Each structure stands twice: as C-alpha cells, then as structure tokens.
Amino acid sequence: MRSRIFILIALAVAAAFFGASQLVANNYLFFAGYTVLQFIVLATAWNILGGYCGYVNFGSAAFFALGAYSTVFFHKTFPMPIPVLIVLGGLVSGIVGFGMGYLTLRLRGSFFAIATLALAVVLQTLIVNWDYVGGSRGAYIIRPNTINLAGYEIPYIEYLFFLMLALAMFAIITARTIERSRLGFGFATIRDDELAAEASGVPTLRLKLIATTLSGALMGMAGAPFPYYIGFLQPQSAFALDYAVNSIAMPMIGGTGSWIGPLIGAILLGTIQQVATVTISSAVNVLIVGVLLVAFVIIAPNGLVGLVQDMMRRERR
Amino acid sequence: MDFPLELLINAIIAGVLLGGFYVAVTIGISIAFGMLDIVNIAHPAFIILGSYLAYILNAQFGIDPVLVGLLMLPVFYVLGAAVYQVYYLSFEKRGQEALRGLAFFFGILFITEVALVLVFGVDYRYVEAAYIGPAVHFRFIDLPYRLLIPCVLALAMFTALQLYLGRTFVGRAIMAVAQDQGALSLMAANPIRIKRIAFGISIATAAMAGAFLIIIQPVEPSVGREYIGRVFAICVLGGLGSLPGTVIGAMLLGIVESITATFYGPSWAPAVSFGFLLLTLAFRPAGILGR
Numbered sequence: 001m002r003s004r005i006f007i008l009i010a011l012a013v014a015a016a017f018f019g020a021s022q023l024v025a026n027n028y029l030f031f032a033g034y035t036v037l038q039f040i041v042l043a044t045a046w047n048i049l050g051g052y053c054g055y056v057n058f059g060s061a062a063f064f065a066l067g068a069y070s071t072v073f074f075h076k077t078f079p080m081p082i083p084v085l086i087v088l089g090g091l092v093s094g095i096v097g098f099g100m101g102y103l104t105l106r107l108r109g110s111f112f113a114i115a116t117l118a119l120a121v122v123l124q125t126l127i128v129n130w131d132y133v134g135g136s137r138g139a140y141i142i143r144p145n146t147i148n149l150a151g152y153e154i155p156y157i158e159y160l161f162f163l164m165l166a167l168a169m170f171a172i173i174t175a176r177t178i179e180r181s182r183l184g185f186g187f188a189t190i191r192d193d194e195l196a197a198e199a200s201g202v203p204t205l206r207l208k209l210i211a212t213t214l215s216g217a218l219m220g221m222a223g224a225p226f227p228y229y230i231g232f233l234q235p236q237s238a239f240a241l242d243y244a245v246n247s248i249a250m251p252m253i254g255g256t257g258s259w260i261g262p263l264i265g266a267i268l269l270g271t272i273q274q275v276a277t278v279t280i281s282s283a284v285n286v287l288i289v290g291v292l293l294v295a296f297v298i299i300a301p302n303g304l305v306g307l308v309q310d311m312m313r314r315e316r317r
Numbered sequence: 318m319d320f321p322l323e324l325l326i327n328a329i330i331a332g333v334l335l336g337g338f339y340v341a342v343t344i345g346i347s348i349a350f351g352m353l354d355i356v357n358i359a360h361p362a363f364i365i366l367g368s369y370l371a372y373i374l375n376a377q378f379g380i381d382p383v384l385v386g387l388l389m390l391p392v393f394y395v396l397g398a399a400v401y402q403v404y405y406l407s408f409e410k411r412g413q414e415a416l417r418g419l420a421f422f423f424g425i426l427f428i429t430e431v432a433l434v435l436v437f438g439v440d441y442r443y444v445e446a447a448y449i450g451p452a453v454h455f456r457f458i459d460l461p462y463r464l465l466i467p468c469v470l471a472l473a474m475f476t477a478l479q480l481y482l483g484r485t486f487v488g489r490a491i492m493a494v495a496q497d498q499g500a501l502s503l504m505a506a507n508p509i510r511i512k513r514i515a516f517g518i519s520i521a522t523a524a525m526a527g528a529f530l531i532i533i534q535p536v537e538p539s540v541g542r543e544y545i546g547r548v549f550a551i552c553v554l555g556g557l558g559s560l561p562g563t564v565i566g567a568m569l570l571g572i573v574e575s576i577t578a579t580f581y582g583p584s585w586a587p588a589v590s591f592g593f594l595l596l597t598l599a600f601r602p603a604g605i606l607g608r
Contacts, residue, residue, distance in 0.1 A: 050416065054415060054416050056415075056416060056419045056420065056423075058358070058423060103595055103598055103599050104595075104598055107598060107602050109415055110350075110356040110415075110419070111553070111598060111602075113356065113358075113419055114356070114358070114545075114549045114553075114594075115594065115595065115598065117358060117545050117546070117549075118545065118546030118549065118550070118590065118591045118594055119591070121542060121543060121545070121546050121587050121591065122546065122587065122588045122591035122592075125584065125585065125587045125588045126588065128584060129584055129585065241427065241430075241539075241542075245423070245424075245427050248420055248423060249424075252417070252420055256416075283431060283434055283435055284435070286427075286431055287428065287431040287432065287435065290424050290427040290428040290431060291424075291428060293420060293423075293424040293427075294421055294424035294425065294428065297407070297408075297417040297420050297421050297424070298403070298407045298421065301411070301413060301417055
C-alpha cells in the first residue's frame, strides 16, 4: 500500500517538475536538466548492484555506451520511436551485463570489478573498429526540431527531457521496490556476508545475476536517447570516464544504503558540474568529483545520508 | 600464397620483448593483488606518473630515463607505503575494502589522470636517449634497443624480487602474509608492517615500469587505462601470487598481442587481453601456475 502512495507521490513530483519546466522559456535548462536526470538513472542503476549487493561496477560507461550505440545501430537499420529504442538499449546492455556476470561472479568479488574495468576498453576497441556505427569518426543523428505528440507540437529537447524524467522515476521506483522486497533482503545478505548467505540457502549467484542484469539494463536505457541529445556520437564521448566516475561517486557521496542516496548525490553533483562546466572548465570539475569521491569514502563512508543520520542520533541523545 | 614466416618470427620476437616489458608493468600488481589481496586498480596511474617524471627530468636535465627510474625507486617506495597506510586505516581496519577500498583506488586513478591532463595537456610526450631508434639486425630479425633494454632490465628486476622474496626474512614474511596473516603475527612479525613494505615495493616497481613505458612509446595521461586490462589479465593468467607465473603470462600475452597487431592491425590489440582475462576466468580461474 505504502508503495502505491510512494509511486503516486513520485508521479506528482515529476508532473509538478515538468509543469514548472513548461513555464521556463530557456532551452538551456532542458539540456542541463536532461544531464542531471541521466545521472540520476545511472547512479540509481549503479547502486542496485553496488549499494545493495556490494559489487563494484567500473564499467558504467560501457553499459551506457552500449545503449547509445544500439540506438545508432537501429537508427540506421530500422528507425523506431525513442521509447522503443530505450527498451532495446536496455535489452542489449542487460544481456551483456548478464554474460559478464555469469563469467565472473562465481569467483572472488574483485574479479567482477576488474572485468568491468576491462570491458569498457574492449567495447571501445570494438566500436572504433566497427564502421557501420561510425567507427572512430563518429555518427551523426539528426534531431528534428519539434515532435508532434497527440496534436501538440513540442520542442524535441523537451520531449527528450520528459522521457529522461520518466526513466528517472522508473529507476527510482524500481530501486525502492527492490529495497523492500525479498529480492532486496537477499541482496543485503550478499553484501553483509556472502558465505553465510550461501550457507543458509540464499541462491547468491542467481541474485547477483539479477542485480547485474537489472543494473546494466537501466544504464543502457539511460544511454539510448543520448545520440539524439548530443546529435553527434563519438566513441570518446560515449565511453567518457566521466560516466564511470560519476555513477560511482554519486551514490558514494549521497549514501549507498537506500534509493535516496544516489538521488541526492546525483542532483547535488550533477548540478554542481553543470554550473562548474559553464563557469570553470570541464577538466577541473571532473577533478572535483574525483577528489570528493576519495574524501567521502575515507571520511564519510555512509555518505551524506549517513552524516545526517549520525547528526539526528546525536540530537536524540 | 606463401606463408610470411619471416613476419611471424619477427612478430613472435617482438612479442617476447614486449612481454618482458609487461613483466615490469605487472610485477607490482602481482605483489599487491596476488599476495596482499589489495585490488590496486590505480597501479597504471603510478606507472604513468613514473613516465612523466622520466619525461620531466629527461627534458630538463637530460638524465637517462632508466636512471630516473632507479632514482625514483625510493620516492615511489615511500609513496606506496603512505598510500597503504591510508588504505589500511580507512578501509582494511574497518573491513570495508571490498566496496570503498576499490572506489578509493578508482578515485586515485582518476585524479592522477585528470591532474596530468590539467598540467601537461593531452599531447604525447617522449624522452630522448641514444638507444631509442637503433636496432640489432640478425639476418632478417630486428631487435630494437628500445624494446630490448626494457625487456632485459625488467627480467633483472623480476630475478632480484624473486630472490628477495625467497631468501630474506622480510621477503618470506611477505609470502607468508599472503597465506596466513594470523600465523605470521604469531611469528613475531607485524603483518601490517610487512604489508606496508610489500606495497611500497609494489609501487616502487611502477617507477621502473614508467621509465620503460616512455622509452617504448610516447605517453599521454590516458594511456594507463589500456594497461588495466593487461596487467590484471597477465596476473590472473599466470596465477595469483606467483611471480614466475607472471613472467609466463606476460610473455604469452605479449606474443599473442604482437601477432594480432602484425596480422590484423594494432587497433585490435587491446581486445586480446580482455579475451585472455575472460577465458582464464571461465576455464581456469587459478591461472597457469596458481594453486
């Protein structure tokens, strides 16, 4: 029951957000907002595997790029509306996530992390050598100026923004549902003591595979509309290290325990980076993210959510 | 069509030389990951740092890059010991190395790369030395000094480390800490101190590897990323914690990469290591010489 109320509240927030954005005439805000929402999806997706199960995925950029490049591929072979492309991008990334997980998750935890790190390099090699999707030169996707939705002409960027908003809501609702389900408790046993979980009959491999597939699929979904957003997709921009570091830093800084941590981290870091990219330089702002990540894992291991909880506990005393 | 035998032989020899260099790159990871169970994914970043130091000292004072590598050994040892101290206090002691420790090293990798981009830009940097360029010719076989010298020195470094680990008290203690930390403390050796020394040595090897790297190829800050897959592939392929295994793994990967680059084009070479890594993990996770 409470879940249904949560979904209603989430939808109301999204609608209010979108309604308010309609009052704004500035297109830049949609471009900036899209990026922040995209990071909410990535951070939430990372947290399903990283925060709930305790398995680190360094290959967020690879899964994101898989989604983006599946869009480029289908755009060339058989053009389809973006919502369908999002589902397809999610499928492709989910399948790759499953395969990676199947090969490496049976072994020690760190092997999976290393394999995801290498996956990004190898997928980039494949894409660079694959001329059909643009190879190293990159691929153009021409974005129409407007789209006709139910009789209304709306600017395309607003349409993309709306799709990403819906996707962000979907990711958060998924994460919250998992947290409160049997699945979530299973994930937590893996994170806390995998050996004990295995011994008590928790099907750890199956649960880990579910988490990897789900997390990979969400990242791919976040990447699928990206070619339309950017207009010109190059391997360097799709596989940018920014995605990998941000999707780890945002949950770590927000707090990995629940769905709210990645959300807070993504909104905070995403907004700071949007401001910093305009005012300072993009290299400096990714450096800031890296330094914040290291500082937080050392000083505040439970993130901002953990800091607030500590403060509240102290006040109660 | 006649089989290009000469090309194949040259590719194999180049692969062996490259493999020698990979020994230097991987040996630090074999110690940190294989023996200490510290997943130091930032190791390539330390190697790139070593390359840039070699570049600076070479460009400013004309010091030979290999000499720079030797001079930097103690500096990198201290750096490594310091990094381990932070890692131990923040993560190992709290039992959080699995998630946050990994994120910590990832952060270091990232910060080093971006900082180097900010200071030096993304231009390729290279060093100058008399032995970069000429080669020994033996009938149809080419042995470029640029590859030969790092290979020989890397194998010397391996031999020295292997002797150190087998013959000295601290060396044996490092091997012991990999097997049973509790038993080691019963032998009146402080496991934390031993691990700090071992991690210091591991990072010190990165100073030499960095010097070799910039002798072999021009370097820019993101080159290190290509080595993450390679070093872990070699380490796992050879068998965790086994230095001779590392040498075998490095040579194998070097040869296969060199043949791939010769016959299919160099842009495919990075995919080889990942294939190796996945195949090893799928069929023999213990590696060639692993227990």
